[in-house]
Amino acid sequence: MRRLIVTADYFQRKCKKRDEKFIADLRAFLKDDMHFPEKHIGRIIVLLRECLNKRNAQVAESTKHEIRKRARNNNKACYMCGGELEFDIGDSYNSVQVEHKWPKAMGGSSDNFNLEVACQKCNCKKSDYIDASDFHYEKICLVSDKKDEHFSTEMKREYELALWAKTEFKCSVCRKSPADAGKLKFARKNSNDSWHFLNIEIYCEKHHEIRG
Ligand SMILES: [Zn+2]
Ligand SMILES: [Zn+2]
Structure with missing residues (x-):
C-alpha cells in the first residue's frame, strides 16, 4: 500500500499540472508493474487520488x-x-x-x-515509522547483539516506534495500550536468536514479567 501511495505521489509530482499524463503513467504502473487486473485499476486510481488529496488537508x-x-x-x-x-x-x-x-x-x-x-x-x-517497519528492520538487525542484555532498554526511540507499531502500540497479549499499562517492553521470542525486528515481541509490564 505504501508503495502504491508513494509511487502515485511521485508520478503526480513528476507530471505537475498535466493530470492526463499523471493518470496514464499511474495506470501503466498499476497494470504493467503491479499486475492489477484491468477491471480494478479505475477504482484503485480513484482511491489513490483521494489519499493524495488528504495529505493537503489541515486540521483546524x-x-x-x-x-x-x-x-x-x-x-x-x-x-x-x-x-x-x-x-x-x-x-x-x-x-x-x-x-x-x-x-x-x-x-x-x-x-x-x-x-x-x-x-x-x-x-x-x-514521521518515518511506516517506512520504519522495513527500514528499521535492517538497522535493528545490524546493531543487534545476541549477548547484549541491555539491548532492549537502550533502543533508540525510532526503533521502539517501529516495533510498537507492529502491534499497533499495544501489548501483544492483553492488547492494552501504554496509556493504560505503561511503556511497552520488548522480549525476544527465541532467546537463542538475536534482537532483530522479527524476533522481538511487544509486552506490557505485567506480561513482560510473566514471560520472565
Ligand atoms: Zn499485557
Ligand atoms: Zn510518547
Whole structure:
C-alpha cells in the first residue's frame, strides 16, 4: 500500500499540472508493474487520488484545541509511549501534540477518529515509522547483539516506534495500550536468536514479567 501511495505521489509530482499524463503513467504502473487486473485499476486510481488529496488537508486549530482540552481533562498519556504529557504551551520533549495515527502523508484522514495526542518525542520520530517497519528492520538487525542484555532498554526511540507499531502500540497479549499499562517492553521470542525486528515481541509490564 505504501508503495502504491508513494509511487502515485511521485508520478503526480513528476507530471505537475498535466493530470492526463499523471493518470496514464499511474495506470501503466498499476497494470504493467503491479499486475492489477484491468477491471480494478479505475477504482484503485480513484482511491489513490483521494489519499493524495488528504495529505493537503489541515486540521483546524479549533479541532486541535478541542482534542488537547479533552486529553488534559482526562489526564491522557501519549498513546505511543504512555509518557506523561505536558499540556502547557512549551517546547519540551513531552509537550502535547495532536497527531495523525495513520500518517497524513499516507492518506490519513484529518477527522477526529484518526487524531490522537502524543508527546513531542514520539511524534517527531514517527514521521518515518511506516517506512520504519522495513527500514528499521535492517538497522535493528545490524546493531543487534545476541549477548547484549541491555539491548532492549537502550533502543533508540525510532526503533521502539517501529516495533510498537507492529502491534499497533499495544501489548501483544492483553492488547492494552501504554496509556493504560505503561511503556511497552520488548522480549525476544527465541532467546537463542538475536534482537532483530522479527524476533522481538511487544509486552506490557505485567506480561513482560510473566514471560520472565
Ligand atoms: Zn510518547
Ligand atoms: Zn499485557
